[in-house]
Amino acid sequence: MEEPDLIRSARFRQEREADWRRLEELVATAETQGLHRMNFEAARDLATLYRQATTSLAIAREISLDRALLEYLEALTARAYLSVYAPQERVGGLIQRFLVQGASQAIRRSWVFLLIGFLCMFLGGLTGYLLYFENASWFYVFIPSELAGGRGPAASTEHLRSVIYDEDPSSSGLGAFAAYLFSHNTRIAIFVFGLGAFICAPAILLTFYNGLILGAFLALHADRGLGWDLVGWLSVHGVTEISAICIACAGGVKLGAAVLFPGEMRRPDALQAAGRDAVKLALVAALMLLVAALLEGFARQLVQSLDARLFLGWGVGALWLIWFMLAGRRVQ
Amino acid sequence: MTKTRRTTITELRSIDELMSPEGVPLRFEVAGVGVRIGAQVTDLLLTVLAAFAVVVLLGYSGVDSPATLTAIAAMAFLFIRVPYYVLTELAWNGQTIGKRMMQIKVVANDGGPLTTYSLVVRNLMKEAEIFLPGTLLVTLNDKAQIESLIALAWIIAVFLVPILNKRRRRLGDLIAGTYVVHLPKPVLLSDLTQQTAPASEGTRNFVFLSHQLDHYGIYELQTLEKVLRAQDRRLSRRAAESRIAAEAKIVESIRKKIDYADPVPQEDHRRFLREFYNAQRGHLEQRQLFGDERADKFYKDELGSPARSDLER
Numbered sequence: 261m262e263e264p265d266l267i268r269s270a271r272f273r274q275e276r277e278a279d280w281r282r283l284e285e286l287v288a289t290a291e292t293q294g295l296h297r298m299n300f301e302a303a304r305d306l307a308t309l310y311r312q313a314t315t316s317l318a319i320a321r322e323i324s325l326d327r328a329l330l331e332y333l334e335a336l337t338a339r340a341y342l343s344v345y346a347p348q349e350r351v352g353g354l355i356q357r358f359l360v361q362g363a364s365q366a367i368r369r370s371w372v373f374l375l376i377g378f379l380c381m382f383l384g385g386l387t388g389y390l391l392y393f394e395n396a397s398w399f400y401v402f403i404p405s406e407l408a409g410g411r412g413p414a415a416s417t418e419h420l421r422s423v424i425y426d427e428d429p430s431s432s433g434l435g436a437f438a439a440y441l442f443s444h445n446t447r448i449a450i451f452v453f454g455l456g457a458f459i460c461a462p463a464i465l466l467t468f469y470n471g472l473i474l475g476a477f478l479a480l481h482a483d484r485g486l487g488w489d490l491v492g493w494l495s496v497h498g499v500t501e502i503s504a505i506c507i508a509c510a511g512g513v514k515l516g517a518a519v520l521f522p523g524e525m526r527r528p529d530a531l532q533a534a535g536r537d538a539v540k541l542a543l544v545a546a547l548m549l550l551v552a553a554l555l556e557g558f559a560r561q562l563v564q565s566l567d568a569r570l571f572l573g574w575g576v577g578a579l580w581l582i583w584f585m586l587a588g589r590r591v592q
Numbered sequence: 593m594t595k596t597r598r599t600t601i602t603e604l605r606s607i608d609e610l611m612s613p614e615g616v617p618l619r620f621e622v623a624g625v626g627v628r629i630g631a632q633v634t635d636l637l638l639t640v641l642a643a644f645a646v647v648v649l650l651g652y653s654g655v656d657s658p659a660t661l662t663a664i665a666a667m668a669f670l671f672i673r674v675p676y677y678v679l680t681e682l683a684w685n686g687q688t689i690g691k692r693m694m695q696i697k698v699v700a701n702d703g704g705p706l707t708t709y710s711l712v713v714r715n716l717m718k719e720a721e722i723f724l725p726g727t728l729l730v731t732l733n734d735k736a737q738i739e740s741l742i743a744l745a746w747i748i749a750v751f752l753v754p755i756l757n758k759r760r761r762r763l764g765d766l767i768a769g770t771y772v773v774h775l776p777k778p779v780l781l782s783d784l785t786q787q788t789a790p791a792s793e794g795t796r797n798f799v800f801l802s803h804q805l806d807h808y809g810i811y812e813l814q815t816l817e818k819v820l821r822a823q824d825r826r827l828s829r830r831a832a833e834s835r836i837a838a839e840a841k842i843v844e845s846i847r848k849k850i851d852y853a854d855p856v857p858q859e860d861h862r863r864f865l866r867e868f869y870n871a872q873r874g875h876l877e878q879r880q881l882f883g884d885e886r887a888d889k890f891y892k893d894e895l896g897s898p899a900r901s902d903l904e905r
Contacts, residue, residue, distance in 0.1 A: 267874035328781035335776035346685035
């Protein structure tokens with residue numbers, strides 16, 4: 261029996277309750293099955309009913325004092341909102357878009373920061389190189405003993421040569437790949453990126469320090485006439501890996517710059533805006549470190565001739581460059 | 593006194609408003625640190641188990657040096673963990689398996705849909721925030737005390753960030769522009785005004801005059817609503833008796849307050865309360881439509897009081 265003297269908010273509820281129940285069902289299906297698998301009518305109804313429910317909520321907040329109704333509508337619209345505004349992208353498409361456009365565009369957009377990153381590394385290398393020739397004991401200052409692995413000013417030239425051209429099958433393969441991935445340089449790359457977010461300085465200093473190590477190492481070998489051999493040995497994975505560290509540094513510096521110089525924006529907003537490209541740089545760096553680990557684990561011990569090593573290392577480097585420069589350009 | 597208690601409850605639950613694209617603000621309960629750690633531990637257990645399975649599999653295939661195996665285990669953990677978080681949150685719209693179990697969810701704080709970018713960022717930052725200092729703390733020996741201290745300080749700082757801000761956002765959330773909320777559960781209770789009280793033959797209806805309804809506000813109305821809803825619950829005999837006594841007390845204080853002259857017999861108490869609720873709600877809703885909103889029975893709190901927005905709910 262219809263009651264004639266229902267108060268306004270009760271009538272309001274009576275008229276719309278069926279729709280809300282239907283929306284509740286649709287939200288439940290959307291949450292369990294996903295929007296992709298809903299048929300056309302259901303998806304359409306979900307969107308329409310959601311908008312009706314938001315209107316109902318806005319009205320109910322004004323006219324109704326029924327706490328149960330208000331709490332229900334709050335929860336229902338919030339729940340429906342979450343499933344209506346779910347991201348609609350497929351994972352495969354995302355990865356493809358990142359590789360084809362996103363990554364290289366981000367690299368090109370942040371060329372200034374990349375320049376800073378590479379400059380830090382280069383200056384560090386130069387300083388390390390010159391300092392070594394000034395006094396060889398600087399080597400011990402820069403390079404932790406576990407990284408040097410017995411190599412140093414005191415080591416014999418024969419020993420240095422044997423490390424570079426060493427055919428030891430047990431140290432290649434998956435084990436070496438995994439061990440490498442958690443080696444010094446990967447950690448450096450993560451730190452360099454992560455620290456950048458706080459302030460630029462740690463990222464720049466770490467990159468510079470990494471350059472110092474590199475420079476001192478190179479100077480040690482150049483001193484013994486093994487300069488080119490070391491370059492070849494390093495090139496196999498180093499071109500990729502050192503670039504990765506520089507790119508990670510660029511990403512970190514980009515974040516740090518957003519904190520230090522936010523411009524017209526508020527700092528959190530600036531950080532968020534800079535994060536878009538910085539994250540892509542970090543992902544590129546991670547990808548490059550992965551490739552470097554593969555090269556280190558499998559290719560370095562297999563390829564023993566200097567020319568082949570140089571060719572392989574710089575060839576891979578050129579491939580990276582081609583990807584960064586050419587991919588994702590818009591046709592004018 | 594009642595007012596202060598109410599505000600502390602809302603602070604404890606930490607309700608947050610999020611502006612939907614439709615322009616209607618939606619209210620969510622921000623997920624606390626405890627729930628999120630719970631979800632995190634669940635996810636961690638799952639990924640560690642998966643990594644362990646991979647390592648056991650490889651262990652049978654002939655890799656036996658323990659150093660290599662540790663490195664492979666760490667690698668397997670990393671390669672399972674990073675995609676796990678990003679892909680589950682992408683596929684389930686901001687929920688990992690742990691978050692699904694805890695009924696919490698990531699939302700974007702601008703009210704828009706979650707973007708891939710923000711999900712990738714918040715989970716990559718998790719690496720730098722939690723796992724990196726965590727592994728450092730585990731792997732460092734007692735010789736490297738300074739490094740251990742730095743890692744410890746880092747972890748403490750990282751834990752302080754969500755505690756110190758209102759939406760319990762960690763660093764990754766801050767950069768990604770997201771936060772984590774409880775999933776609200778829509779439960780529609782019946783409308784009290786539509787339940788007709790069992791009126792026996794010959795009983796008269798209670799009539800409330802307009803000036804009698806001018807004494808109470810929204811807070812009292814909704815408290816009465818709570819009392820009436822509790823009536824449907826089954827109780828033990830003693831509890832039922834004390835409820836009857838409480839109802840009698842409520843009826844008496846209402847009668848006194850609104851100057852309701854006729855006495856209400858014991859068996860009519862419930863009907864009286866229901867009808868008073870109906871009349872009071874109709875009256876207050878009417879007043880509210882005309883712009884005369886009344887938060888509670890105290891006159892000074894009527895307009896512009898800070899508690900008003902809480903009470904509109």
